Amino acid sequence: xxxxxxxxxxxxxxxxxxxxxxxxxxxxxxxxxxxxxxxxxxxxxxxxxxxxxxxxxxxxxxxxxxxxxxxxxxxxxxxxxxxxxxxxxxxxxxxxxxxxxxxxxxxxxxxxxxxxxxxxxxxxxxxxxxxxxxxxxxxxxxxxxxxxxxxxxxxxxxxxxxxxxxxxxxxxxxxxxxxxxxxxxxxxxxxxxxxxxxxxxxxxxxxxxxxxxxxxxxxxxxxxxxxxxxxxxxxxxxxxxxxxxxxxxxxxxxxxxxxxxxxxxxxxxxxxxxxxxxxxxxxxxxxxxxxxxxxxxxxxxxxxxxxxxxxxxxxxxxxxxxxxxxxxxxxxxxxxxxxxxxxxxxxxxxxxxxxxxxxxxxxxxxxxxxx
Amino acid sequence: xxxxxxxxxxxxxxxxxxxxxxxxxxxxxxxxxxxxxxxxxxxxxxxxxxxxxxxxxxxxxxxxxxxxxxxxxxxxxxxxxxxxxxxxxxxxxxxxxxxxxxxxxxxxxxxxxxxxxxxxxxxxxxxxxxxxxxxxxxxxxxxxxxxxxxxxxxxxxxxxxxxxxxxxxxxxxxxxxxxxxxxxxxxxxxxxxxxxxxxxxxxxxxxxxxxxxxxxxxxxxxxxxxxxxxxxxxxxxxxxxxxxxxxxxxxxxxxxxxxxxxxxxxxxxxxxxxxxxxxxxxxxxxxxxxxxxxxxxxxxxxxxxxxxxxxxxxxxxxxxxxxxxxxxxxxxxxxxxxxxxxxxxxxxxxxxxxxxxxxxxxxxxxxxxxxxxxxxxxxxxxxxxxxx
Numbered sequence: 001x002x003x004x005x006x007x008x009x010x011x012x013x014x015x016x017x018x019x020x021x022x023x024x025x026x027x028x029x030x031x032x033x034x035x036x037x038x039x040x041x042x043x044x045x046x047x048x049x050x051x052x053x054x055x056x057x058x059x060x061x062x063x064x065x066x067x068x069x070x071x072x073x074x075x076x077x078x079x080x081x082x083x084x085x086x087x088x089x090x091x092x093x094x095x096x097x098x099x100x101x102x103x104x105x106x107x108x109x110x111x112x113x114x115x116x117x118x119x120x121x122x123x124x125x126x127x128x129x130x131x132x133x134x135x136x137x138x139x140x141x142x143x144x145x146x147x148x149x150x151x152x153x154x155x156x157x158x159x160x161x162x163x164x165x166x167x168x169x170x171x172x173x174x175x176x177x178x179x180x181x182x183x184x185x186x187x188x189x190x191x192x193x194x195x196x197x198x199x200x201x202x203x204x205x206x207x208x209x210x211x212x213x214x215x216x217x218x219x220x221x222x223x224x225x226x227x228x229x230x231x232x233x234x235x236x237x238x239x240x241x242x243x244x245x246x247x248x249x250x251x252x253x254x255x256x257x258x259x260x261x262x263x264x265x266x267x268x269x270x271x272x273x274x275x276x277x278x279x280x281x282x283x284x285x286x287x288x289x290x291x292x293x294x295x296x297x298x299x300x301x302x303x304x305x306x307x308x309x310x311x312x313x314x315x316x317x318x319x320x321x322x323x324x325x326x327x328x329x330x331x332x333x334x335x336x337x338x339x340x341x342x343x344x345x346x347x348x349x350x351x352x353x354x355x356x357x358x359x360x361x362x363x364x365x366x367x368x369x370x371x
Numbered sequence: 372x373x374x375x376x377x378x379x380x381x382x383x384x385x386x387x388x389x390x391x392x393x394x395x396x397x398x399x400x401x402x403x404x405x406x407x408x409x410x411x412x413x414x415x416x417x418x419x420x421x422x423x424x425x426x427x428x429x430x431x432x433x434x435x436x437x438x439x440x441x442x443x444x445x446x447x448x449x450x451x452x453x454x455x456x457x458x459x460x461x462x463x464x465x466x467x468x469x470x471x472x473x474x475x476x477x478x479x480x481x482x483x484x485x486x487x488x489x490x491x492x493x494x495x496x497x498x499x500x501x502x503x504x505x506x507x508x509x510x511x512x513x514x515x516x517x518x519x520x521x522x523x524x525x526x527x528x529x530x531x532x533x534x535x536x537x538x539x540x541x542x543x544x545x546x547x548x549x550x551x552x553x554x555x556x557x558x559x560x561x562x563x564x565x566x567x568x569x570x571x572x573x574x575x576x577x578x579x580x581x582x583x584x585x586x587x588x589x590x591x592x593x594x595x596x597x598x599x600x601x602x603x604x605x606x607x608x609x610x611x612x613x614x615x616x617x618x619x620x621x622x623x624x625x626x627x628x629x630x631x632x633x634x635x636x637x638x639x640x641x642x643x644x645x646x647x648x649x650x651x652x653x654x655x656x657x658x659x660x661x662x663x664x665x666x667x668x669x670x671x672x673x674x675x676x677x678x679x680x681x682x683x684x685x686x687x688x689x690x691x692x693x694x695x696x697x698x699x700x701x702x703x704x705x706x707x708x709x710x711x712x713x714x715x716x717x718x719x720x721x722x723x724x725x726x727x728x729x730x731x732x733x734x735x736x737x738x739x740x741x742x743x744x745x746x747x748x749x750x751x752x753x754x755x756x757x758x759x
Contacts (some may be wrong), residue, residue: 253754270747277753
């Protein structure tokens with residue numbers, strides 16, 4: 001498969017690009033909900049529109065009413081989300097959650113609502129400030145016909161708005177994923193606004209009782225499902241980072257062509273030209289790595305896990321470079337809330353932490369390669 | 372069976388029957404490469420046989436037309452041949468600036484006489500070429516070159532000096548940029564000329580580098596007479612040929628960063644060295660992220676080139692990123708090697724292989740247009756930033 005978008009994918013990108021630039025624009029979504037102090041941090045109307053366009057069913061099989069497409073296509077939508085900083089449950093719900101439950105009975109229960117743009121799902125994996133999915137302290141003890149969950153989760157994106165939360169826990173048999181409905185007795189949800197004005201949640205589980213059918217997959221066999229969920233989430237976050245970085249670069253290069261100092265356009269200065277050119281190079285490489293990871297996920301290639309880590313780390317680094325250079329090259333106005341470039345810096349920070357930052361993924365790559 | 376599968380089978384069987392076992396061993400050093408040329412001395416019988424068989428088949432230049440000594444293969448077939456050669460570890464039968472640089476320029480800009488004269492010699496490895504571009508006062512500002520070429524009616528007369536001429540002391544012929552119109556603006560008075568290095572008035576002097584080797588020369592032209600039919604393309608339009616050829620050179624140099632890695636992450640090779648040193652391990656891990664990401668970029672670049680989708684200035688990006696990465700790789704290899712890697716002459720160090728290679732990579736981001744020149748090209752031609 002060549003490493004560029006095919007004709008169908010290019011059409012999807014063009015459609016997603018014009019839709020997101022129009023309906024998902026910063027003024028219309030991010031600033032709108034932020035300035036109203038919205039408790040969800042995103043618009044349900046836009047989520048319905050995503051459903052109308054088929055986006056929410058990209059990873060859902062055609063037999064189940066979706067489009068039956070892959071991670072490349074999900075990434076196309078996410079890159080446009082990134083470009084416009086569009087607040088949306090897309091990554092958690094339509095990518096990570098769908099990927100995790102697709103071959104389980106939970107698919108029947110939740111996919112119709114996701115396809116209709118009514119349902120929002122959240123992923124509860126992290127327990128401390130750093131992403132460490134290999135050490136899950138959350139306990140699930142057998143209790144009656146089901147389980148009793150106790151422990152804490154944090155950085156649960158859209159956790160306060162979710163209808164269903166996928167929770168990673170440890171049982172005697174091993175790691176297990178549970179689908180926990182909102183309002184479960186003993187579950188305390190504290191919505192927290194993050195630096196980019198998205199809403200995360202801290203969850204406290206105090207002997208939250210769930211039925212046996214809340215288990216996703218098999219008890220003690222959650223590692224594989226968690227790996228699939230994380231692979232999809234990481235590749236998706238990488239795509240969104242590529243979008244964030246690309247838009248920040250485009251804004252910045254545009255500014256270099258318009259801002260005058262010392263009687264000339266600042267884009268004429270070689271010191272800035274070379275930094276902009278280096279940034280372009282880094283983002284091109286990040287985009288290639290991300291597409292490669294998505295293709296490998298879609299082909300279930302053996303090396304997909306390593307390539308996903310490469311993509312998440314590289315996209316994270318490159319987008320960070322883009323927003324840092326962006327604010328610096330904009331000078332004073334880059335520090336103002338009125339100008340959008342700073343919003344990109346905040347989103348980049350959040351996406352870098354999500355599903356593991358570049359340090360986490362460089363370390364993971366080294367382990368996968370045996371050193 | 373599709374045509375391409377049929378070709379794969381055919382190529383595999385032919386390679387199996389014709390590639391000598393010695394030519395399937397990894398290249399250990401420079402002396403294992405076959406550069407061709409009039410005075411070629413083969414390292415062994417296998418090297419001679421391999422070149423002859425491949426040249427006979429046209430597979431030293433698989434995608435050139437058959438009438439010029441090529442294999443006449445489609446790009447898809449040429450890729451399959453490359454994969455099949457890689458599969459058995461077959462060496463390139465011929466390493467040649469004629470193939471990688473001059474040939475593509477002649478195919479595009481040469482007249483019929485030039486093509487049928489020079490290309491078959493290149494394909495068979497009979498003539499070794501060198502490139503006369505840089506001058507003592509024309510490095511990054513290549514178009515300011517001053518080597519003079521006067522029209523003397525029945526011949527050209529060349530006077531001047533080139534520098535950084537790779538293997539000029541070993542080459543048979545040179546392709547050279549010369550100034551044919553000193554009055555014209557600097558890009559418009561340049562011509563692209565070919566001549567025999569044995570012509571009276573040509574002399575060379577090797578330059579000793581920090582790596583201890585001398586791949587480059589100073590080359591002097593003192594009243595060198597060149598026949599009139601040896602200018603490629605139009606007189607005074609040699610800059611177009613030069614730029615086209617530089618694009619190929621950049622692709623070749625950016626590819627060097629990948630050659631020989633065979634998909635291995637650096638950390639796999641340095642496993643023992645980094646095990647006790649967490650900070651070095653972290654540096655290597657970060658390098659591997661960048662190296663694997665760049666490998667994906669290379670794949671994308673080649674796919675886009677084939678589909679005609681690559682930006683014309685994208686080779687500058689590849690050259691910049693690839694060479695900077697290669698320098699980082701060798702810094703890490705040296706760090707992991709510690710004082711073992713410092714030995715310069717011992718057999719233990721294979722005559723300072725690691726150190727000499729490390730120093731060699733420092734030229735990667737200078738030759739073929741410095742990193743700064745590439746960044747300037749990206750800024751102007753891709754990002755369309757203003758300025759001169």
